[in-house]
Amino acid sequence: MTQSQNTDFFQMVYQVVRLIPEGRVTSYGAIAKYLGAARSARMVGWAMNASHAQTPEVPAHRVVNRLGMLSGKAHFHPPERMEKLLASEGVIVVDDQIQNFKEKFWDPEEELGLD
DNA sequence: ATGCTGACGTCGC
């Protein structure tokens, strides 16, 4: 935390999202919570908005709402790209809903460690 | 400069 803590929030989100292993998914709130902004889940999604501009392509398709629903699917290029990527990684999506979401869920706090 | 919206989530009633 020696660094700033302003707009770096976005960078933090990208960082965590990039750590998501293939075939796994996480939720905006999980990331936000891990960053210490559980009430700022919206910002996580907003960060995803700019994620496409990031050099290391951020796997935003691995980030969904806590319901396992492809809420941001409509924001992809094209929208079907999201489930296509997920399906390519072994994540089954039906009706914009991830199957076995709880099983595919990847919690940064649990995988990366609380700290 | 002010206000509303937005890829969500939690708290309240």
Added chain:
DNA sequence: CGCGACGCCAGCA
């Protein structure tokens, strides 16, 4: 147990 309102912060009208 179901629905409503609020909070978070940044971008855009």
